[in-house]
Amino acid sequence: MPYDYRPYPYIAPPGLTAPEPRHRVVIVxxxxxxxxxxxxxxxxxxxxxxxxxxxxxxxxxxxxxWSKRSLEILDRxxxxxxxxxxxxTWKVGRTFHREAEVFNFDLLPEEGHKMPAxxxxxxxxxxxxxxxxxxxxxxxxxxxxxxxxNVVQSADCAVVEIETPDGSYTLEADYLIACDGAKSPIRxxxxxxFKGELFEERFLIADIEMQxxxxxxxxFWFEPTFHPGQSALLHKQPDDIYRxxxxxxWDADPxxxxxxxxxxxxxxxxxxxxxxKLDWVSVYTFQxxxxxxxxxxxxxxxxxxxxxxxxxxxxGGNGGLQDVDALxxxxxxxxxxxxxxxxxxxxxxxxxHGAEENIMNSSRATKFMTxxxxxxxxxxDQVLALAGKxxxxxxxxxxxxxxxxxxxxxxxxxxxxxxxxARPGAVAPDAPWDNGWxxxxxxxxxxVLAIGCEISEVSGAQVxxxxxxxxxxxxxxxxxxxxVYLIRPDQVVAARWPYVDPASIDxxxxxMWRQ
Amino acid sequence: xxxxxxxxxxxxxxxxxxxxxxxQGLSEDQSQALHAQLILILANxxxxxxxxxxxxxxxxxCLD
Ligand SMILES: Cc1cc2nc3c(=O)[nH]c(=O)nc-3n(C[C@H](O)[C@H](O)[C@H](O)COP(=O)(O)OP(=O)(O)OC[C@H]3O[C@@H](n4cnc5c(N)ncnc54)[C@H](O)[C@@H]3O)c2cc1C
Numbered sequence: 039m040p041y042d043y044r045p046y047p048y049i050a051p052p053g054l055t056a057p058e059p060r061h062r063v064v065i066v067x068x069x070x071x072x073x074x075x076x077x078x079x080x081x082x083x084x085x086x087x088x089x090x091x092x093x094x095x096x097x098x099x100x101x102x103x104w105s106k107r108s109l110e111i112l113d114r115x116x117x118x119x120x121x122x123x124x125x126x127t128w129k130v131g132r133t134f135h136r137e138a139e140v141f142n143f144d145l146l147p148e149e150g151h152k153m154p155a156x157x158x159x160x161x162x163x164x165x166x167x168x169x170x171x172x173x174x175x176x177x178x179x180x181x182x183x184x185x186x187x188n189v190v191q192s193a194d195c196a197v198v199e200i201e202t203p204d205g206s207y208t209l210e211a212d213y214l215i216a217c218d219g220a221k222s223p224i225r226x227x228x229x230x231x232f233k234g235e236l237f238e239e240r241f242l243i244a245d246i247e248m249q250x251x252x253x254x255x256x257x258f259w260f261e262p263t264f265h266p267g268q269s270a271l272l273h274k275q276p277d278d279i280y281r282x283x284x285x286x287x288w289d290a291d292p293x294x295x296x297x298x299x300x301x302x303x304x305x306x307x308x309x310x311x312x313x314x315k316l317d318w319v320s321v322y323t324f325q326x327x328x329x330x331x332x333x334x335x336x337x338x339x340x341x342x343x344x345x346x347x348x349x350x351x352x353x354g355g356n357g358g359l360q361d362v363d364a365l366x367x368x369x370x371x372x373x374x375x376x377x378x379x380x381x382x383x384x385x386x387x388x389x390x391h392g393a394e395e396n397i398m399n400s401s402r403a404t405k406f407m408t409x410x411x412x413x414x415x416x417x418x419d420q421v422l423a424l425a426g427k428x429x430x431x432x433x434x435x436x437x438x439x440x441x442x443x444x445x446x447x448x449x450x451x452x453x454x455x456x457x458x459x460a461r462p463g464a465v466a467p468d469a470p471w472d473n474g475w476x477x478x479x480x481x482x483x484x485x486v487l488a489i490g491c492e493i494s495e496v497s498g499a500q501v502x503x504x505x506x507x508x509x510x511x512x513x514x515x516x517x518x519x520x521x522v523y524l525i526r527p528d529q530v531v532a533a534r535w536p537y538v539d540p541a542s543i544d545x546x547x548x549x550m551w552r553q
Numbered sequence: 554x555x556x557x558x559x560x561x562x563x564x565x566x567x568x569x570x571x572x573x574x575x576x577q578g579l580s581e582d583q584s585q586a587l588h589a590q591l592i593l594i595l596a597n598x599x600x601x602x603x604x605x606x607x608x609x610x611x612x613x614x615c616l617d
Contacts, residue, residue, distance in 0.1 A: 420589035430597040 040247070040317055041162050041277075045093045046169065048183040053200070053207035061087050062373050064198055064211035066186050066224060069096065070161065071341030071358040072217030073168035073180075077115040078362050080177040081482055082370035082527075087209065088178065089200060091185035095169065098318040099160035099245050102273060102281055103256075103352035105441040106146065107465060108359045109153040110529070114481050117167040118153070125157035126274050131256035133437045136263060140425040141432040145440060150509040151468045152475040156440065158254075158275050160245075161355070189214060189227050189337065196336040213369060214337045217358075222343035228334065234327025235401060237348060239408040240286040241322050242295055245279050246305060248314035252280070258437035260407075260422055264307040269407050269437070271350075272308065279317055282308055283349075285407065292321035324348030324404060326397045332361075333386040340365060345393035347400035350407065350438030357396045360443055361389045367527035371551060381552040388446045395444045406436035450524070450533030450549070451542055457516045462531050466523065469509035476504055481529045484547060490520035491538050498547045499524065526550055556607035 052058055063079060065072045068090035076086045104112070104121060112118040133141040145155035172178045187206070188199040196214035200207055216224040225232060257272040259265070268285035275281060282305055286295055294300060301319050306312050328345035332338060341358030365385045371377035409418040424431035443465050450462035460467055466487075469476040479485070484499035489510060493501050504510055515521050522539075524532040524546045533546035562568060576584045596605055 416585055417589050417593075420586050421593060423586070424590055424593055428594070431593060434593070 043094045046182045048093060050204050051181050053209055054204055058209060060210040062212045064209055065215045065217055067217035067219055068180060069217060069219055070164055070355055071362060073172055074115055074359055074362045075215055075217055075340055076172055076178045078366035080175050082366060084370045084373055085177040088180040089184040089186055090182055093182035095162040095165035098320060101161040101355040102158045102275055104157050104159060105356045106153045106155050107443045108356045109157060110477055111359045111363050116171045120167050121159055121164060122157055124163060124276055125159035126254050126276055127154045127157050128254040129155040133435055134259045135422045136261055138426055141435045150470050152477060158273055160275055189224050191336050216337060216339045216343045217341045218343050220342040220346045225343060230329055232327045232329060234325060236325045237404050237408055238288045240290045242284040242286055243322055244282045244301060244319045245317040246314040247278050247317050249278055270308060295321050326401045328393045331386055332389055333382050347396050348404045350403040351400050351440055353396040353400055353441045356441040357392060360392055363528040364388050377551045391447060392444045399439045403436045403438045451535055451546055453536045455518050455536055456521055456534055457513060460514055460531055462533055464531055466525050466529050466531050467513040469513055471504050477529060480525045483527055485525045487523040487525060489514050493538055496543055554601055554604060556604050
């Protein structure tokens with residue numbers, strides 16, 4: 039069943055008739071990232087206005103793979119359960135060369151996590167759920183058909199010019215968050231460079247509807263017989279929708295390739311029959327680019343406006359949600375004067391680091407898929423040839439390294455005796471706790487986890503003491519008898535100790551808030 | 554461990570002869586493919602990132 043696009047109502051904004059009081063936060067763009075940003079800020083009691091030039095959710099499904107970390111973030115925004123319930127859960131990926139499977143991976147081989155490794159769900163559903171949550175939230179004022187036409191900054195605010203069907207008006211905001219997507223008009227208005235690389239390759243991306251008994255797996259082919267010399271990807275989505283990516287070569291004519299009479303025979307070769315309907319077709323050329331800095335005084339870039347990647351690895355939307363997570367608690371603290379504006383520099387540093395990692399991984403995968411003539415092609419082909427015979431070579435086969443959160447550079451207190459996976463800068467690992475989950479007790483505020491020890495009180499953080507289950511032992515203690523973890527509001531480990539040291543906990547809390 | 558730059562292989566001449574022999578009957582393209590595979594196989598066997606970087610750098614200096 040194709041998605042039913044229902045336009046959201048446009049309501050004439052108050053600013054058309056009289057100047058509005060200065061807003062704390064104006065978010066430009068009601069894509070997944072802008073919507074998530076508003077919900078995250080609302081969780082910290084910060085109101086915001088969202089402006090979007092459009093009035094429907096994403097046309098075409100675009101992002102389909104949502105990572106475990108995104109699901110954890112969406113969970114705190116109130117839509118995680120819905121996304122998991124509607125989506126197709128998967129964790130196994132299979133990679134083929136010609137006919138033979140050369141490599142497969144299991145993204146979440148261990149038990150004891152609330153969220154699965156990946157859920158496939160069309161971007162329009164994710165946006166629909168986020169918009170529902172936004173509209174139900176009194177702190178958020180979302181305005182459709184409000185196009186931002188200019189942004190200027192003064193010393194203490196950003197001034198936004200907006201066009202509506204009823205004319206134009208102006209808003210002032212303490213902070214403007216640009217979530218206006220890959221083509222970000224705001225980037226252009228501010229004259230900012232978007233540096234990086236374009237891959238000279240075209241991909242046909244199609245969603246088809248068909249009845250099929252296809253397992254919930256990601257399938258990737260190098261040089262399949264049904265699409266000689268190129269690569270292909272197949273993914274299952276809910277509603278009997280399947281995503282197919284086909285590499286076309288740089289010489290392909292995008293206009294021609296988009297035509298159903300050309301698309302249908304190509305897809306017929308992939309699925310082996312003609313019993314399907316085309317839901318959405320597009321031809322893409324992929325790029326990996328980013329802004330040098332994401333924070334520009336009163337204007338902060340988040341999501342695709344700040345960085346874009348090729349989709350192999352699903353690092354675009356997933357990376358953007360991690361931006362949101364890293365910014366919300368800090369911006370709230372700045373607005374409430376609990377932290378100095380310098381703390382926004384930590385958002386910048388961390389997410390530039392994250393974007394670099396995502397760009398590096400996406401570029402490497404794209405290069406492996408689309409090697410240049412000559413030695414690049416030679417090496418790629420020989421990796422594939424070897425992978426059929428020698429297990430070690432399979433590790434080199436790169437059809438996309440799927441999104442995992444980066445570990446932020448951190449100088450938080452650490453003790454190497456504690457498990458490496460939970461080191462400062464990493465997301466705190468989940469674990470079952472009674473009938474719930476450890477991650478549900480973290481996030482939204484600073485937490486001090488006291489494991490196997492007692493702490494009565496920490497100023498500026500809430501003490502949480504989970505019982506020592508097998509999972510907590512493995513993920514937080516290792517061989518240590520006790521451990522204390524300072525966890526940031528975005529569930530990232532800030533610092534940790536194998537014993538209680540009140541003075542250094544206090545110092546770490548202060549450092550986290552840049553006090 | 555650093556890249557070994559002094560002789561470290563028994564029967565050098567024998568290995569060299571075997572390397573040449575491995576190319577016998579191959580086209581230029583196949584020889585290239587053989588070399589590429591050899592590099593990948595040996596890189597995995599060496600298993601030390603630092604040594605591989607030094608090896609790449611050394612090979613490169615001979616061409617610059
Ligand atoms: C084929 C494809 C497959 C993908 N697959 C995945 C995947 O599997 N997983 C994943 O994580 N990511 C994936 N991505 C990436 C993902 O779609 C993007 O990262 C994501 O949409 C970024 O969200 P955003 O909110 O930053 O930007 P967008 O979704 O682009 O939203 C920007 C919003 O800003 C609005 N806007 C623009 N200009 C103005 C203006 N002047 N005034 C007001 N509003 C404005 C737009 O209307 C839009 O609503 C894929 C992308 C593509 C193209």
